[in-house]
Amino acid sequence: MIIEPLSVDRIGQVIDLMGTGAPYITPRTYSDYWLYATLFSATCPVAVAENTIAGAIIAFRSQDDPADIYLQDVITHPGHRRRGVTRLLLETVRAQGKKWGCRRLFLTSDPGNITAHATWTTLGFTNVPGDHVMNGISVVTDYKGPGRSRAVYESPV
Template identity: 45%
Template sequence: MEVVHAERRQQGFAPALLDAVRLRGGQWGCRRLYLPSGPNNEAALRTWTALRFSNLAGDYTIGGIAVTRAFMGSGRDGAVFELLLPHRLVEHEGGR
C-alpha cells in the first residue's frame, strides 16, 4: 500500500494526510497511530521519523531499524512505527 503516489512525493501530501488522520484519531479517542513500512523503504522511514513516529522493537534489525517478521503478511517483514496521540485531541467542527 502506498500512502502517497510516487509522482506526488516530496510535495507535503504525507504530512498533511497524517495530520488529518491524527486529528480524526484523537477525536475518536485513539491513543496511538501505527504505520508499517518495508524495512528497506528509506524514504518512508525518513518520513515517519521526521513526523515523530517511533520505530517499535521487532524481531531483528536492518541498518538500525527494528523489523518484525511477517508483519505485512506471510514472508513480508515490516518495520512498525508508532505515534502517541495527546489525550482528547479535539477540533470543533461547527458544533459537532
C-alpha cells in the same frame, strides 16, 4: 491544496495514484476503494491540487481496539513529493483520531523503504523494536505472516 475525504467519484484517480507507488504500493480493486469511500472516508483523506490527486492516506480505526488507527497505504504522487503532502494528510487523520479519543496511530513498512523510514521518524513515529535490524531499521520477522517481515511504526495520536 485541498484535503477532502475519499469519495466514490475519486476512485479512478486514486487507483491511478496508487499505480505510481511501486514497488512499495500497488493499487487495490475498485470494490476495495468503494468500501473505503463509503465506510471509512473519515480516515481516508485525499489531497487535491488543480483537480488532480496529489496524495492519499487509506487508514482505518480498529474495531478490535478502537484506540488504534492503522494506516494501510500512504502515497504522494512523484510530482508532489517533499512538499508536505503526507504531513498534511497525516494531520487530518490525527485530528479525526483526537475527536474519537483514539490513542495510537500505527503502520508497517517494507524494511527496504528508506524514504518511508525517514518520513515516519520525521513525522513523530517511533520505529518499534523488532527482532533484527536492517539498514538501521528495526524489523519484526513474519509480522504479516510467513515471509512478510515488516518495520512497524507507531505514534501517539
